[in-house]
Amino acid sequence: MELGLVGLGKMGGNMRQRIRNAGHTVVGVDHNPDISDAKDLADMVGKLTADQPKVVWIMVPVQAIDAVVTELSDLLSPGDIVIDGGNSRWTDDTRRAAQLAEKDIRFVDCGVSGGVWGLENGYALMCGGDKDTVDVVMPIFEALKPEGEFGFVHAGKVGAGHFSKMVHNGIEYGIMQAYAEGYELLEAADVVENVPEAFESWREGTVIRSWLLDLLVASLKDDSHLAKIRGYADDSGEGRWTVEAAIDHAVPMPAISAALFARFASRQEDSPAMKAIAAMRNQFGGHAVKGAEAADPSYATPPKH
Numbered sequence: 445m446e447l448g449l450v451g452l453g454k455m456g457g458n459m460r461q462r463i464r465n466a467g468h469t470v471v472g473v474d475h476n477p478d479i480s481d482a483k484d485l486a487d488m489v490g491k492l493t494a495d496q497p498k499v500v501w502i503m504v505p506v507q508a509i510d511a512v513v514t515e516l517s518d519l520l521s522p523g524d525i526v527i528d529g530g531n532s533r534w535t536d537d538t539r540r541a542a543q544l545a546e547k548d549i550r551f552v553d554c555g556v557s558g559g560v561w562g563l564e565n566g567y568a569l570m571c572g573g574d575k576d577t578v579d580v581v582m583p584i585f586e587a588l589k590p591e592g593e594f595g596f597v598h599a600g601k602v603g604a605g606h607f608s609k610m611v612h613n614g615i616e617y618g619i620m621q622a623y624a625e626g627y628e629l630l631e632a633a634d635v636v637e638n639v640p641e642a643f644e645s646w647r648e649g650t651v652i653r654s655w656l657l658d659l660l661v662a663s664l665k666d667d668s669h670l671a672k673i674r675g676y677a678d679d680s681g682e683g684r685w686t687v688e689a690a691i692d693h694a695v696p697m698p699a700i701s702a703a704l705f706a707r708f709a710s711r712q713e714d715s716p717a718m719k720a721i722a723a724m725r726n727q728f729g730g731h732a733v734k735g736a737e738a739a740d741p742s743y744a745t746p747p748k749h
């Protein structure tokens with residue numbers, strides 16, 4: 445089968461290779477001419493010549509997806525298929541599907557998990573769209589997914605793929621946070637003599653073995669106290685959308701929301717909220733505060749009311 449692939453970065457570049465390894469033709473396009481097979485989107489579409497609907501997979505940062513969808517809507521023909529494999533917000537899928545449907549172009553949303561290891565291990569795929577459309581793309585999904593029984597779901601209509609991926613990522617936040625908190629306690633308590641060794645021992649036989657645990661062990665092998673990196677964690681939206689969806693459905697989500705808020709806390713040099721707590725403790729109990737007492741001696745004595 446023939447596929448156009450837009451975006452050949454960390455994910456798209458390896459996906460092109462895995463699809464080619466399975467014997468398909470991929471015409472990839474990227475801003476970087478050194479890795480691109482076509483000079484622009486029009487050139488890429490022109491190079492898709494097989495007797496089939498043209499199928500174009502978008503694998504670009506979320507901010508760039510709308511522009512690519514709009515350009516493709518002018519380049520493709522009725523019956524052709526666009527797949528959005530980025531980490532899009534699931535509510536954007538119906539809007540993009542409707543935009544393309546105006547020109548009878550079909551749309552599939554596909555959450556992709558596997559990161560930089562996907563070339564080797566395969567990518568777990570969660571897609572949404574009409575069954576007939578998903579069936580056309582199936583050879584490409586088969587090429588990308590891990591070998592074996594699992595790693596693919598046609599989750600439902602348009603939007604269901606990214607909704608599934610969003611919840612997957614929310615769970616990812618919660619699992620990572622739990623390992624991270626356990627790591628901090630082990631480091632702080634100084635009871636377990638070799639923390640990386642304890643984590644490594646959990647990789648087999650335990651209830652908490654997982655790939656994320658394997659990855660943490662790999663990081664601790666390289667840097668046993670994680671001294672080379674700062675405790676600063678970004679987010680790209682998936683955790684926020686998961687918590688927002690939980691609110692929409694009144695679903696209690698204490699672990700995932702705590703994991704999300706822990707990331708926000710990681711970005712603060714100092715905590716305005718904890719300053720407020722320290723100030724109130726000082727007000728009601730004359731409890732000592734850190735930092736400000738040197739500059740303002742009034743903090744050293746309990747205020748009189």
Ligand SMILES: O=C(CO)[C@H](O)[C@H](O)COP(=O)(O)O
Binds near residue numbers: 556613682
């Ligand atoms: O989808 C992924 C993994 O499954 C991406 O790595 C994603 O970036 C993770 O989300 P966040 O950046 O918010 O941690």
